[in-house]
Amino acid sequence: MKRHAFSAAAFTGAILGAAMFASPAMAQEEEKFITIGTGGQTGVYYVVGQSVCRLVNRLEDANIKCNAPSTGGSVANINGIKSGQLDMGVVQSDVQYQAYNGTGNFEGDAYEDLRAVFRVHGEPLTLLARADSGIETLDDLEGKRVNIGNPGSGQRNTMEVVMEAKGWTKDTFSLASQLDAAEQAAALADNNVDAMVYVVGHPNGSIQEATTTVDARLIPLNDEAIDGIVEEFPYYSKSVIPGGLYKGNDEDVETFGVAATFVTTAEADEEIVYQTVKAIFDNFDRFKQLHPAFENLDQEEMVTMGLSAPLHDGAARYYREQGWIE
Numbered sequence: 001m002k003r004h005a006f007s008a009a010a011f012t013g014a015i016l017g018a019a020m021f022a023s024p025a026m027a028q029e030e031e032k033f034i035t036i037g038t039g040g041q042t043g044v045y046y047v048v049g050q051s052v053c054r055l056v057n058r059l060e061d062a063n064i065k066c067n068a069p070s071t072g073g074s075v076a077n078i079n080g081i082k083s084g085q086l087d088m089g090v091v092q093s094d095v096q097y098q099a100y101n102g103t104g105n106f107e108g109d110a111y112e113d114l115r116a117v118f119r120v121h122g123e124p125l126t127l128l129a130r131a132d133s134g135i136e137t138l139d140d141l142e143g144k145r146v147n148i149g150n151p152g153s154g155q156r157n158t159m160e161v162v163m164e165a166k167g168w169t170k171d172t173f174s175l176a177s178q179l180d181a182a183e184q185a186a187a188l189a190d191n192n193v194d195a196m197v198y199v200v201g202h203p204n205g206s207i208q209e210a211t212t213t214v215d216a217r218l219i220p221l222n223d224e225a226i227d228g229i230v231e232e233f234p235y236y237s238k239s240v241i242p243g244g245l246y247k248g249n250d251e252d253v254e255t256f257g258v259a260a261t262f263v264t265t266a267e268a269d270e271e272i273v274y275q276t277v278k279a280i281f282d283n284f285d286r287f288k289q290l291h292p293a294f295e296n297l298d299q300e301e302m303v304t305m306g307l308s309a310p311l312h313d314g315a316a317r318y319y320r321e322q323g324w325i326e
């Protein structure tokens with residue numbers, strides 16, 4: 001935990017002189033713990049967090065113990081970092097922007113200490129409907145049973161932007177359920193909802209689970225309301241979910257989306273953040289192999305694009321050493 005990590009770091013500094021005489025037990029005291037907020041276990045954030053921790057925990061001299069529990073998603077991760085329960089987290093680029101600038105769901109509550117670390121994979125807003133629901137377009141959601149996402153998730157945040165653009169409320173749907181990301185696929189398969197929304201990298205376990213247990217279709221999001229959203233907000237862009245990733249979904253599907261980003265707080269220890277990014281980028285080929293959604297990642301793009309909060313000093317130090325930023 002953050003508070004723990006800091007006090008351990010401060011303690012380490014204070015005892016530097018005495019360290020020469022330290023007993024082996026002293027090494028124990030120098031361990032620093034970091035906790036990374038992710039998302040549901042069938043999403044990609046969970047893999048990002050686990051992958052980062054795997055590389056950080058292998059560092060020989062840094063003595064950092066990293067863990068990455070499942071959480072409610074982007075907004076929950078921002079709140080967890082703010083409250084000190086999390087040190088770092090994965091959040092959607094729209095949520096990063098809104099939290100830092102105090103807009104959208106963060107209106108009047110700008111989190112100025114939020115710091116960007118790097119961007120990860122692209123995340124299209126993914127609308128999946130049962131084939132027997134009759135849903136073929138976004139407008140067909142009216143009167144249907146839709147899982148709009150748990151409060152705290154990024155998809156809920158982005159779905160609210162879509163609902164606002166459409167002039168919709170929860171009453172637009174016959175049911176607006178708020179299940180966690182990891183519960184959605186089963187709810188769709190069990191016919192408890194007609195459609196689910198997920199802002200997520202592809203391919204992922206959740207959409208795979210849903211499409212292999214029930215006949216379900218990815219629905220395009222490409223109408224005027226979506227064009228308006230993409231025009232209005234700099235952090236949204238058009239994107240495509242490639243065909244052939246999921247059973248019964250052979251065609252490309254047009255939608256819009258964001259990027260997953262890795263963030264922390266200005267309060268996070270510079271050396272810990274430096275070691276974390278070093279662990280990833282010194283082992284980048286290995287990192288990219290940990291999930292197919294990481295396949296096309298490019299190091300320089302990851303540190304220069306899609307970030308709205310300032311870079312954390314520890315991350316910037318490493319990127320400067322690599323010549324990726326000025």
Ligand code: GLU
Pocket residue numbers: 038039040042043044045046072073074075091092123152153154155181199200201
């Ligand atoms: N984008 C989702 C969120 O912010 C999480 C996606 C994932 O877990 O991969 O809640």
